[in-house]
Amino acid sequence: MQQHIKAPFHNVTGGLFDSVIKADVGEGAGKIIESGGTILAWADPDFPDPAMPASVQQALIDSVNHGVSSHYVMPIGPRELRVAIADKIQRQTGLDLDPSRNIIVTPGSDSGLFYAMYPFLESGDEVLVPTPTYPNNMVNISLMGAKAIEVPTQAENNYQIEKSQLEKHLTPNTKMLVICHPNNPTSVVYRKEVIADIAEFVIENDLILICDQAFEDIIFDGIEFVAPASLPQMLERTVTVCSMSKGYGLSGLRIGYIYTSDTLIDKYYGAAVNILGAPSHLSCAGAIAALHDDTIINERQVRLANRRATVCEIFNSIQGVSCQAPESGILQWINVENIGNGADITQFILQDQNVLVNPGGQYGKGFEGYLRLIYGCFRDDVQLFNACERVKDGLINFK
């Protein structure tokens, strides 16, 4: 049957017959957990500790007891959830959206990102992807038979996207730009001027912008977050993809959402049941409760802000290793190029310390000298610091 599989799927990696280790493919992560290992490689807040917020727990139990959550919700998501999402978007970006014309709920933002791109991309299309970035945003493009064109950003420039670099990679086949803002893996927030430049570039060249804002909810040091869709003429050419997984720490519920113009939502509503199915009814109840509870994000923000300095100190104390305090979210990006290749180091740390981190090369060509780890794992600071100390020991032992 292999001969019937279409070309874009020939290179799918991490399945059964592959030596590639990917934390989120197959039973990879499960096997490490079973062997008593520590995973700092899943972008899952507080993982693996029980951490369901009390308000969400209560809403879920009420919904279970009521019994109606055995039934489908509308494939675009229940109206009450879309209203709560519209309020959140209004508070965060100033955009005044219609819950019935601009917003669709998705079963997590991973399927949301695929769905966001799918009505546009076909074989022959090129998509600009500033790197490093969330790997799925490149894989999605190639699964659709289109081509991801990596546009590397520079550490010296705080990984900001440069319009001149985008222009250099533009061809007549360029159809789309995909950015991850705040960025996974670097945690960097694109500054206001950079977003303005990106908007100009997108409008001038008549492109679609896919903006992956999974990490928008927790930003440090008062850095201003600007959603590209909030700039003039940009809502109509931006498909913004968001998640309840990271800021709210509700990855297990699988709730994300997309917002855009009504012209594009028309297509997303029309094909939802085919490609997405529908979100979980219970999860929608949990997400509504979370969106009404400001304490969830505020508490996480404070807890992580306090952790950042210690984590950075641990890694900066290693000779040849350096990192900066994250600008957002739960990710720590670490420069290890002076001691070796990130993929080799990841393998070594797993064997030496039974801790899994992510090699930088997964996030784009040219970033092989980096590691990413989730400093937002564990509820308890000391447990996280201990896991970081084990990564440190691994880095020191590596030769």
Next chain:
Amino acid sequence: MQQHIKAPFHNVTGGLFDSVIKADVGEGAGKIIESGGTILAWADPDFPDPAMPASVQQALIDSVNHGVSSHYVMPIGPRELRVAIADKIQRQTGLDLDPSRNIIVTPGSDSGLFYAMYPFLESGDEVLVPTPTYPNNMVNISLMGAKAIEVPTQAENNYQIEKSQLEKHLTPNTKMLVICHPNNPTSVVYRKEVIADIAEFVIENDLILICDQAFEDIIFDGIEFVAPASLPQMLERTVTVCSMSKGYGLSGLRIGYIYTSDTLIDKYYGAAVNILGAPSHLSCAGAIAALHDDTIINERQVRLANRRATVCEIFNSIQGVSCQAPESGILQWINVENIGNGADITQFILQDQNVLVNPGGQYGKGFEGYLRLIYGCFRDDVQLFNACERVKDGLINFK
């Protein structure tokens, strides 16, 4: 931006700017419910009554209380769930599958059906689809730029698939056959000999078979159900797509699963996080409990078996209308060709009686003279019979 949307999405119907009424698109169903209407058009057992089985409720509450269900499960589904699924498949089909090499959990079987087809289909491919069938199985194909070739079955032949008809529609571009077994909308189960013919046809012509078995769990009158994948040489060329929504009545949880050979599962595991994301953690806990509780399906089977005769009587008592007792599941297929077109009648019944049913034409060309309704709605028989009586009144009033 519309000019950037690829051709297969130009004809997506039911979104914002469309007069087409589809019960599962946009806010269509929601608006009817708000207006006090009755929906017999969503294939959702017991809808709209609270109907979560007690064992599932308990498992969900335990999982919420434990608090760990805020976290991701593996994108292929937790091993415990895949083991329970393998046991179920063994009992139902005799197939002895490896939970880590043959099975993947999907967030519902709608996304599962799209995912099952996606690694194969591209522009230029033709797919044979015996009709009438679940409409998404045709829409999926066209969303991928491939072409669904309808192969109508005949009421006189109990809607069984005929090998000679399949052969008549075969071309050098035929890559796949998609069947819905038991069938939605007719409820018909393909007989053992028919499945043997289909297997022969698939093998002789080197095709992929996608088998949508969403309705496999409840079959009446002792009709033998044969899964095509259980025939010799067929596991490797069949992708079987199943659901916890229909038999277990857990549509709101969004749990389905796919089983096939390890060669193909390799691809499905590899691309899962990209296209599917992952199932809901809580929903997996609920599904595990359901799979361990035989009473759920047994109780539904008895309840529906008892309803069938009364429902048929109601419709057969109308001049020019006829139907047969369902062979499976929750669907009643009704011949109304002597009184008018199914689409017109559906519209009329909605206005006259505020009850929504489905027009037969949605399920394939040539079936415009039929209606489908969900006689598995409501816990209470009398409520369902009353709703059927209203449909009857609408049919009588229609001119």
